[in-house]
Amino acid sequence: MIETDTRAAMDRWLADHTYHFSRFNNLAELVREKERQGVRISLCIPTLNEEKTIGKEVVIFRSELMQRHRLVDEIAVIDSGSTDRTCEIAAEFGAQVHASADILPGMGDCKGKGENLWKAIYQLTGDIIVYVDADIRNIHARFAYGLIGPLLLRPEVQYVKAFYDRPLTISPGVRTSGGGRVTEILVRPLFSMFYPELTAMIQPLSGEYAVRRHVLERIPFPIGYGVETAHLMDVYAGWGLDAFAQTDLGRRVHRNQSTQALGRMSFGILHTFFHRARALGALRDLPELGTVLRQFQAREETYEQVLHETRLEERPPMITVPAYQARFGRRPA
Amino acid sequence: MMQAKAAVTVVGGCVRMDSAWIARASAEADALRGELLAHLALLGEVPAPSGAEQDRISLWLERLAEQPDVQCHQDEFGNGVAIRPGETDGPARVLVTHADGVLPEDEEPEISIRPDSVTGPFAGDNSPALAALATLPSLLDRLGTRGRGPLVLLAAARMLDRYNFEGLVRHLETSPRPEAVIAVETVELGRLNYTALGLRRCRVTVEVPESYDWMRFGASGAMLPMTELIQRIGGIALPRTPLASIVLGTIRGGVSARQIAREVRLGLEVRSESSELLKSVEAQIEFLCADIAALHGLSVNLDVYARREPGRLDIAHPLVRGAMDALDGLGIKPMLYPSTGMLSAALAGGAPAITVGLARSHRVRGLEEIEESLEIPSLRLGLVQLAWLAAMPLDPPGAEGHGHD
Numbered sequence: 001m002i003e004t005d006t007r008a009a010m011d012r013w014l015a016d017h018t019y020h021f022s023r024f025n026n027l028a029e030l031v032r033e034k035e036r037q038g039v040r041i042s043l044c045i046p047t048l049n050e051e052k053t054i055g056k057e058v059v060i061f062r063s064e065l066m067q068r069h070r071l072v073d074e075i076a077v078i079d080s081g082s083t084d085r086t087c088e089i090a091a092e093f094g095a096q097v098h099a100s101a102d103i104l105p106g107m108g109d110c111k112g113k114g115e116n117l118w119k120a121i122y123q124l125t126g127d128i129i130v131y132v133d134a135d136i137r138n139i140h141a142r143f144a145y146g147l148i149g150p151l152l153l154r155p156e157v158q159y160v161k162a163f164y165d166r167p168l169t170i171s172p173g174v175r176t177s178g179g180g181r182v183t184e185i186l187v188r189p190l191f192s193m194f195y196p197e198l199t200a201m202i203q204p205l206s207g208e209y210a211v212r213r214h215v216l217e218r219i220p221f222p223i224g225y226g227v228e229t230a231h232l233m234d235v236y237a238g239w240g241l242d243a244f245a246q247t248d249l250g251r252r253v254h255r256n257q258s259t260q261a262l263g264r265m266s267f268g269i270l271h272t273f274f275h276r277a278r279a280l281g282a283l284r285d286l287p288e289l290g291t292v293l294r295q296f297q298a299r300e301e302t303y304e305q306v307l308h309e310t311r312l313e314e315r316p317p318m319i320t321v322p323a324y325q326a327r328f329g330r331r332p333a
Numbered sequence: 334m335m336q337a338k339a340a341v342t343v344v345g346g347c348v349r350m351d352s353a354w355i356a357r358a359s360a361e362a363d364a365l366r367g368e369l370l371a372h373l374a375l376l377g378e379v380p381a382p383s384g385a386e387q388d389r390i391s392l393w394l395e396r397l398a399e400q401p402d403v404q405c406h407q408d409e410f411g412n413g414v415a416i417r418p419g420e421t422d423g424p425a426r427v428l429v430t431h432a433d434g435v436l437p438e439d440e441e442p443e444i445s446i447r448p449d450s451v452t453g454p455f456a457g458d459n460s461p462a463l464a465a466l467a468t469l470p471s472l473l474d475r476l477g478t479r480g481r482g483p484l485v486l487l488a489a490a491r492m493l494d495r496y497n498f499e500g501l502v503r504h505l506e507t508s509p510r511p512e513a514v515i516a517v518e519t520v521e522l523g524r525l526n527y528t529a530l531g532l533r534r535c536r537v538t539v540e541v542p543e544s545y546d547w548m549r550f551g552a553s554g555a556m557l558p559m560t561e562l563i564q565r566i567g568g569i570a571l572p573r574t575p576l577a578s579i580v581l582g583t584i585r586g587g588v589s590a591r592q593i594a595r596e597v598r599l600g601l602e603v604r605s606e607s608s609e610l611l612k613s614v615e616a617q618i619e620f621l622c623a624d625i626a627a628l629h630g631l632s633v634n635l636d637v638y639a640r641r642e643p644g645r646l647d648i649a650h651p652l653v654r655g656a657m658d659a660l661d662g663l664g665i666k667p668m669l670y671p672s673t674g675m676l677s678a679a680l681a682g683g684a685p686a687i688t689v690g691l692a693r694s695h696r697v698r699g700l701e702e703i704e705e706s707l708e709i710p711s712l713r714l715g716l717v718q719l720a721w722l723a724a725m726p727l728d729p730p731g732a733e734g735h736g737h738d
Contacts, residue, residue: 055446056374063371068399085447092448094367137443138378253441 010200017150017157018202019247021142024149027069033152040073042126043144046116048080050134051089057132057139058093064141071145076124077134078103078116086134098123104323110313114227118315121216122324129216133207138253147210150245158215158243159235161201162208164252180205186266187229190273194282195233197241204232205269208249215239217319217330224311225265226272233276260295267293268310275312350662350721354476358717361475366713369468370446372396376467377444377453377460383433386490387411390432393463393488400470410503413488417470423482424512427684428469428723429501429675430462431492452706461519461707463488465691465716472720480724482512489675494534497639498678505682513652514686515722516675522711522718523665524690526672527646527653529680530576530604531611534639537562537599537622539586540632554593555586558629563599565621569614575607576671579614604673606643641673644680651727652685659721663714689722691715 024030034041043061047054058075065072076096079087091097101109103119117131128151130144147160183205191198198204205228219234221227235243257265271291277283293308318324319332362369375396381389390413394405397415404416413432416425435455436442444453444460451461466486473479485508489500505514518524539555539562563581571577579601586597603614619635626633646653660667672688679686693711696704 051447052445055448056444059367059370059446060374063367067367089448093370093446138441140375253443 006196010197013197013200013241017200017242017245019146019150019245021146021149021247021249024142024145024247027065027071027141027145030145030149030152031069031071034071034148037152039128039152040126041071041128041130041148042120042124043072043075043130043132044117044120044124045075045077045090045095045132045134046080046113046120047077047082047086047090047134048113049082049084049086051082051084051086053137053139054086054134055089055093057134057136058090058095060139060141061132061144062094065144071148072130073126074124076120078120078123080111080113080116104321106323107315107321110223110311110315112223112311112313113225114221114223115315117227118221118318121213121318122321122327127213128210129213130210131208133254135254136252137255138251140250142249143208143252144210146247146249147208150247151210151212154245156242157245158212158239159231159245160210161203161232161244161246162206162249162252163201163203163246164206164249182262182266182269186269187273190270194277195236198232198236200241201232201244202246204228215243217324218317218332220317221315222272222276222311223313223315224272225268226270226276229269230272230276230314233273233280237280263295264293264308264310267308271310271312275314350659350725352662355662355717358472358476358720359713361472362713362716362720364475365468365471365716366709368471369464369712369716370451370709372464372467373451373460374444374446376463378442380436380438380440380442381432381434382436382438383491383493383496385438386432386488389460389463390488390490393432393467396467397470397486401474403470408504408507410500411490412500412504413490414504415466415470415486417473417479417484417486419480419482419484421481424510425483425485425508426480426723427485427487427511427514428466428517428719429487429489429504429514429679430466430517431459431498431500431675432463432488432490433493433496434459435493449709450706451709451712452704454704459519461712462517462691465517465712465719468716469719469723472716473723476720478720478724481726484723485511492675495638497534497641498675501675501678502682505679505684510682511684513727514679514682514684515652515656515719516679516686516688517719518674518688518690519692519707520694520705521668521690522692522715523660523668524688525653525656525660525667525669526674526676526688527648527650527669527686528606528671529641529644529677530606530671530673531608531643531677532605532639532641532673533603533611533615533637535601535603535618536636536638537601537618538632538634538636539597539599539625540634541593541595542630542632554595555597555631556594558625558631558633559584559586559597559599562621562625562633565625566601566618569617571614572610575605575610577603577605577607577610577614579603602673606645606671608642611642641677642681644677646680646685646687650685652687655725655727656687656689656718656722659718659725662721663718665714685727689715689718691719 077090087097100116103123150157150160222230278286295306296303379389394413398405442454491499539559581601583600587594605611622633622635676688692707695706
């Protein structure tokens, strides 16, 4: 009975909260709504050595969403210390470029994507912040406007997540399905066990999402791999499933990772999941969890251990940071 | 708004752009760099093999339709047509490029953009030229420039290889005769063609018939007879003048190294500035095919699937002089040579026509793919060149010199 009720509720949620990007193709309409609401929108691209793709991303977003249609007010790259030409190329094409280490320097500099996403809240000025990964090879303006649309048209929606068909590009030629391995093997089973409603998110780990500032500033940010997982758990706990929406953005072609790398990602996500679940009261009496992932590689006739220590640092909700309170005139409730 | 004309001076009866106009146009083209590159990336990542260009053309029209006073439509031949009004309703000036490319529909081309270059397979498969045409109205608006007659921007469909410039030919056949046709190719900046070579584009197929006696003559299959045919075609005597050449372009055949090839195909093109010579060489190749077939007991089929006759515009024609002056003003050395591309179809339509190039490029060539890198600063100069060509006066009247053999 419970499962039937959950299924019915999720069917309703899916029907009501799932979009296709084409619904928002009328950018003039979105701009009018944005202006009517007096909303500022910022686009953040977190980077680390993405010189091959960052130029096209900035060109297309600036041209389509700032010049042809004034949907986005600022585009910023938040960089983790790229050693290639990422920052130079992004600046050349008109993006703001900020080194993560230079934002809130008094709070130190932790290396990780979550750090960049968190610091963007302080650096950018939008009421809505759109996050887009930097390694997308088939970038298009829909990767932003498809996520902004639900926020402009539905005031109750707080957090919009992307989903898409993700061809793997490991081998020559492209297969039409098979992306989202960590989602299907790890996160979806975990959510099914502990947060069944969150399984309605088709791609919970997607790196593209748009969020209202007042939500972002109130949730913690793990530094490592689990930041997207933590977001879903914290927003669900604080605002409920109806705060979410998701948009089909079509195809996303990007650099795919090896199984070993996905193993390290999964380890980080597991840590984040268990710690957030305990903090949110879904789990009690958690034993001390190991922080070292042991993988193996073969060299001639011997097997070698390769040890990876996972990052456990977590940034507090930005609203608790005095410098942020002073800059934006905002305080915790 | 008061519209300033392109700043010109008249020197020796010819109009030339002056340095102030060049500086202003270059600055405005720089300001449009983001728009140009966005058009290029988006158009270049839509595969558009010949006969299947509609997605790319629709996208091109969609991007132009947002510009004020540009009327867009797709004609009955699949061409994308964008019209910007001129100062009068006089004869139009047509800027055309081909919307189709060489990449197959199932290939996903990827364009990479760096500060000074754009890289992609086959130079974005002509998307830079399409992007330049899509950006041109914005540049002309910023310059306050309008030609005497309407400006027609044409993204022509079904142009390459077997289609033999069908989109352009049909457009010219069914439209009022334009004042001039300017064919735009992505490479190379400095290119200026006003002489079109005629051509015969052929495919020769050597095939072992089902009834072939494999015990005869060592069972060589189709490879050796094709090799002999190629050698004999290569031996066809060609004069120094008129200009003529035979290009042996592609060869395909066989299934695997351990099986005798039953079929081999040769792609070749005969080019000449003489119609008589083209007919003569075609006849000789036909004879050679018949001879090889008889000698070896094979089937040798010659398919001449594209024919174009030579044509030319006089070097003194104002269109040619204006284009040369544009390159001179931009500090670019013109490369003058006969073309086998769109120019032939354009001249055959009866209007004065030239071909120009847009950007400098570098190629990394492999057997499977050509990765091409374009210089962005040169693309900006190419765009300024187009702005001049779109609006420059073609007076003085009486400047003839258009010839078609």
